[in-house]
Amino acid sequence: MNPEDRRPPITPQLALRVAILGGIALTLFAVVFFRLWFLQVLSGDQYLVEARENRTRDVRIQAPRGEIVDRSGEVLVTNRQAVVVQLEPQALPEEEITAAAEWGQAMTKRSKRPEGRKGPTVAIPPIPTPELRQRFRRLGRVLGMRPTTIQRRTIEQLAVVPYSAVRVRSDVPKAVMNYLKERKETFRGVDVDRVYLRNYPKDRLAAQLLGYVGEVSPAELEQRRNKDVKQGTIVGKAGLEYTYDRYLRGRDGAKVLRVDANGRFSSDRPVRRREPIPGRQLQLSLDTGLQKAGQDAHLAIAGSLPGAFVAMNPKNGEVYAMGSLPTFDPSVFAKPISQSRFEQLTSEENGAPLYNRAVGGLYPSGSTFKPITSLAALDAGVYSPESTIADGGCIDVGNQEKCNAGKVANGSVDLRRALEVSSDVYYYIAGMELFNIGGERLQKWSRALGLGRRSGLDLPDERAGLIPGRPWRERVNKLERKCKPRNGGRPCYVLEVRPYNLGDNANLAVGQGEVQISPLQMAIAYSTIATGGKVPRPHLGLEVQDATGATVQKIQPGAARRVKIDPAHRQAILDGLARAAQGPEGTSTPVFEGWPHDRLPVYGKTGTAQRNGQADQSWYVAYVDHPTKPIVIAATVEQGGWGADRAAPITCRMLRAWFRVDAPCQGGGSNTF
Amino acid sequence: MATSPILDPGAERLGRSAPRMPAPGLLRIDPILLLATIGLGACSLLAIDATTKASLVSKQGVFFAVGLVVLLLVSQVDYSRLRELKYGVYGLMIALIVAVIGLGGVTRGSRRAIDIGPVELQTSELGKVLLCLALAAFLVDRSRRLGERDTTSRAMLMALFPAALVMIQPDLGSAMVYVVIALAALFCAGTSWRHFAGLFALGAAAIAIALVGAPKLGVEVLHDYQVERLTSFLHPSDVEGDAGYQQNQSVIAIGSGERTGRGEEATQTSLKFLPEDHTDFVFAVVGERWGFVGAALVLSLYALLIWRALRILTMAKNLYGAVIAGGIVAMILFQVFVNVGMNVGIMPVTGIPLPLMSYGGSSVLTTLLAVGLLQSIHVQARASRKGLLN
Structure with a gap:
């Protein structure tokens, strides 16, 4: 060893x-x-x-959203409780989630392609696993739905908001609810819940204004306005529901339930409860009666032609009525809406009912533009209120002859008479003179009166429009020169690259050509003239209230802008507008036959805008002074013909409803612009 | 060869009560050590039965049964013979570790085991015992040259080489165990204090370079998750990552067990808040279900085991046995402390199993093999004192 x-x-x-x-x-x-x-x-x-x-998790208790009421407290939007059947995404196979995401991406790609070249809609993927098909079939039998329908709803909803409960069916009878609740084991991942759905007692009234609600999307969650919003909350997606979401939303409550680490509930009885806080009530300046009168009048006079109207208080900007036709039933948005249904609501053939033409419809305004030209011309010294011209029916503009409607010769015309008979020659001259003076005076006055710009209305879909002028033309020319070669030689923005010329300005003077104005803007411009220079800031929201209707907070629309208008000029224009509605030769006098002008004098102007490849567009803007309920109404009907044919009678009927007077408000009148 | 009754009175007593006839080897094993081992095995089966992976109890039972047979067999073999096989032992260890790198299946991003039939063999576990044997043989060979720096550095390199190999897998925990085994072997063999001072200085420098220096130069010695694990125990609740969550849940589980445990009410385990409850965090299961009483009992069994192992260290008939025992003591002690420390939130999450308690055949068999070696040392010591085997 x-x-x-x-x-x-x-x-x-x-x-x-x-x-x-x-x-x-x-x-x-x-x-x-x-x-x-x-x-x-x-x-x-x-x-x-x-x-x-x-071991506990919070389960949302939905807070009822605030109601929306009109100026007299009449309910426009309320809630109703409904039983909905939902699928929990955790219980869906991974393949289904992936398929939904892929489908959503394909649809997004398709929607980015230009109109007309979108290609076929992306088919809903088949149910990925036999097990899931079995589950869908079983659930479908109870709900009276085909498994493919359940699959379509699942894919469509998961594509928008992944990892959120999929609503298979809303408004399920109580018996079905109990049946499903008692057989939890058989219907794995199926959740029956009571939710609040938006309810619209006034049906199609003001549908575009009210907007709609839906579950907050991941993109919306990141926006600053939603910083207090938790995933799964119902938020306003459009219209007033969007603008005043903060007040209407309320705060969801929660019940605390026992769960395991995978989030599965081990018992139904809550450990604790936090009660939801209902949303605030929103009162609008809208007058249900006037709104209904406007929509009815449009349907009676213009039928299915698209159009819009705006009625507002010229002094404080409170919007009394605002309509866009065709309209739709807003309750379609209370439940998950299918892709094809949504496309119906936005497609051109159906007149895009979802679109709010009152604030987003941009048109040439025709002769309703003339009071604005009048202000610019008087201010620039082109005319005095009394100076006259000889209207021979036609005039040379540049090297082109332009004429009154029907080449009517009006003889000696001053400002008042020019408005009464709607002399184009008078305003062509004004347009040319203003062009020669330079300084974009007509454009500046237009913008000062609120045209070609956003007003700050409390709706998300307002559009600015366009007042063409020299700087605008130069900008477009530059863009066009850059874009055209890349577009294969096809024009992108304008047909020809050319400087802004005399003819353009003459066209603008009578509200024709490239000018784009919304009915709301026209109402603002007339309000400004009526009040002598105060540009009202239009608004629909009046105040935020508690459930009993007591004021919580007044909505401050912001201070009105001021424009300096010479009182003599204003008086001359108002005289002209009065004669246009009341005078012997007034363009809309016949429409207002039998109207008590002695106590409710109407100031109104017709307009007939020419649009390329379409019938003329009918316009009318009116102002009626009144110590307690002054009103400005602007109405337009696409392809509605003469101003006096359609828009003026609609306006007349709205005024009739507003002031509760008897007048026939017959359409048709003189054949003038 | 004089025995020291003062240092080892128990042996004397036991010796006296032993029969005159040459006792069979089985009766010469340390019964207290065997009891502690079996006790821990029983605790392991009870604990795993209480987890969400209760179905693995029978498999763990089989591992124990096989391991006990191995233990008893090994205890009857004279460990001293293994000294001659030192090159073979060392070569086998390296070969096994390399085999995993080459052939092993990947589980959760790391390659730690090779499949042998129905069993997955974590060779880095077996390597721990093999390293004890190889290092002990090397140090005994050089017992007269222990003062030389060459001996110390060679011994360290013998451990650092396989440690580096298991780091590749990556298995940081086993690598640390290898280093600890080497230090303990050197310590028991009698390496001078100066050498230890030098080793610690080198080690501190190496850690500084690995954690601070190298990342700045763009060289990642440790994976991000390893750094996160190593540091998360300092602030478990504000670490969003996996390691912080696991440790938080583990501490909650143990704390909520209070004095006598929550029994069937143990929601941390049953509702799956506790991850890896049958392996790395099995101690937390004991803590939640049986409270301080249960956890303390388990710890006491380990203390008993360590005490008996240290006692065997002092009894060993030769230096070889003493160094092997020293390595095994360090191996078990280090793993117990790091694992339990991780469970109670005072040590980083390193993925070191709790010897004999955590589910896993490789770990159980390795530990039982190590205990078998201790028993062999015990048997040989007692036999040599009786002069029966010399």
């Missing part, structure tokens, strides 16, 4: 080292023991609480 193998069993050195090793072991065990003592004996109760909290 090796000598080193034979050793005394324990040397002093080894004894010391074993003692050290033992000391280390003792220390380590002591450390762990003390830690255990601390955790389990000294602070065990705290950890027990933590362990108990671990």
